[in-house]
Amino acid sequence: MPRLAPLSRAFLVAMVSVAPAAGAQRPQPSGAAEWLRGGTCYEIFVRSFNDSNGDGVGDLPGLIAKLDYINDGDARSRRDLGARCIWLMPISPSPSYHGYDVTDYYSVNPEYGTNDDFRRLMTEAHKRGIRVIIDMVLNHSSSEHPYFKQAALNPASPYRDWYTWLPKDPNIKNSWGASNWHQSPHGGDYYFGFFWSGMPDLNVQNRGVVEESKRIATFWLNEMGADGFRLDAIKHLVEGDSGRIVEHMPGTHIFLREYGAHIRKIKPTAFTIGEVFGDSVGTLLKYYPDQLDSHFAFEASDNILKTVVSGSAKALLPPMLRLQRELPSDRFSAFLRNHDQTRTLTFLKGDKARARLAVTLLLTLPGVPFIYYGEELGMTGDKPDPRLRTPMQWTRGKNVGFTTGVPWEPLAPDSLTANVEALDGEPRSLLNLHRQLIHLRAENRALADGQLVALTAADSAVAAYVRRDGNRAVLVVANLGATPLRGVALSSAEMILPAGRYAITNLLNSRGAGTVRIGANGRLSSFVAVPTLAPLEAHVFELAAAGAP
Secondary structure (H helix, E strand, O other), X not given: OOOOOXXXXXXXXXXXXXXXXXXXXXXXXXXXXHHHOOOOEEEEOHHHHOOOOXXXXXXXXXXXXXXXXXXXXXXXXXXXXXXXXXXXXXXXXXXXXXXXXXXXXXXXXXXXXXXXXXXXXXXXXXXXXXXXXXXXXXXXXXXXXXXXXXXXXXXXXXXXXXXXXXXXXXXXXXXXXXEOEEEOOOOOOEEEOOXXXXXXXXXXXXXXXXXXHHHHHHHHHHHOOOOEEEEOOHHHOOOEHHHOEOOOOHHHHHHHHHHHHHHHHHOOOOEEXXXXXXXXXXXXXXXXXXXXXXXXXXXXXXXXXXXXXXXXXXXXXXXXXXXHHHOOHHHXXXXXXXXXXXXXXXXXXXXHHHHHHHHHHHXXXXXXXXEEOOHHHOOOOOOOHHHHOOOOOOOOOHHHHOOOOXXXXXXXXXXXXXXXXXXXXXXXXXXXXXXXXXXXXXXXXXXXXXXXXXXXXXXXXXXXXEEEEOOEEEEEEEEXXXXXXXXXXXXXXXXXXXXXXXXXXXXXXXXXXXXXXXXXXXXOOOEOOOOEEOOOEEEEEEXXXXXXX
């Protein structure tokens, strides 16, 4: 039936029957493997990462050649980033450069290589301990997809109800003042496409669409060897009332529940993460407990950058603490920027000190963090979208080592200074800070999945918190302000740690920093971690039990 028709009684009964019972045990994420504990994921736009054949377009063989940059598989090495997974933006055939309008869900875009190239990528990635998740675009297909072409050409086509049609435009305007309804290329009826006419929305309430989506997932998991999926724009999967309601519909959760269960059945180790763009933690929690494994926490992510810009720590921790109360830390993900957003250093108006603060907070807070390619270099970029996705900057040489040909998109203005070659040898470069923190997170159990505990600081410009795992703990203290702060005292509630004396080590420079006593009530009281906190400076300390109080 058309997706936007009123929900039938049978559909409502089905919705109730598949909803989890109140108080039901939360299923563990299907990918709850060791790599998630302390793992960091790296988002890659293949078109812009590394070109192996000189045509100006990045490709899978080029990515394979750079896997050691991401993770070289040597636990002792610090020359790699240390990321344990990569998320590939769409790699299937598409008429668009970005790939988010797919024409063939079972193939690799010929510009990027072949299906065999992808299988080789999986083999080489797994040798290095890297999991690979791919973008799965199920909200819509391309208008050039054979599904849609047949549906548009023939109202009697079996694919007709794979999309949503109305005999005339309902004249409903979306939030940006346009219509989500577009006339068929053959005239007459109108079809629904939330993003634009080239992306007709798939009707995921149609059984044919549901079964095809599961077949596609099975193909990539079993035949291609993928480790999971990032699902695009999931809050828009189902719309209602002729498109007046365009997000968070009950049918969306029904589809995700069935789709997630199918993936867990086919490949229990697979990992799924969904994009619920821009919504609060309260809204995000409606996508749990038994739909996808994880989702991006936009509110928590946005608050990291807001905190760094404002110089006040007040808004930083509340969304993270709420997520922690509701979910295991491997079931949500924070990030600084993704492929749709102004890059971090541009957002921060070129302030590298604040960029260092932001990534330090990201990589010491709970969740499974994601890093967008080039962020570790301080690459710049702003709208329009292609300028957010410019070629990766590898060297000082021609076309910064991305290609021997003409890059598909002009390089970013900072490409000769913000590149791997230039930053590699600078001990305090943004690149080396990323390397240090990603490896530290993977190796330190308290940072990997320890409980987040907020501390009270005597100055609102100071962000202070503990990550604890039993009697192991990491203390993070950051001065968000532009002036030095002296003698800032930190305090906690009771039972932050077992009572005793703890040796303090600065994990960013391996220097001892004295001791701290936790009282009989397990409370930290008026502790000054650093005599003077320099402006825009962060410290990450390990607290190791050293004796009785």
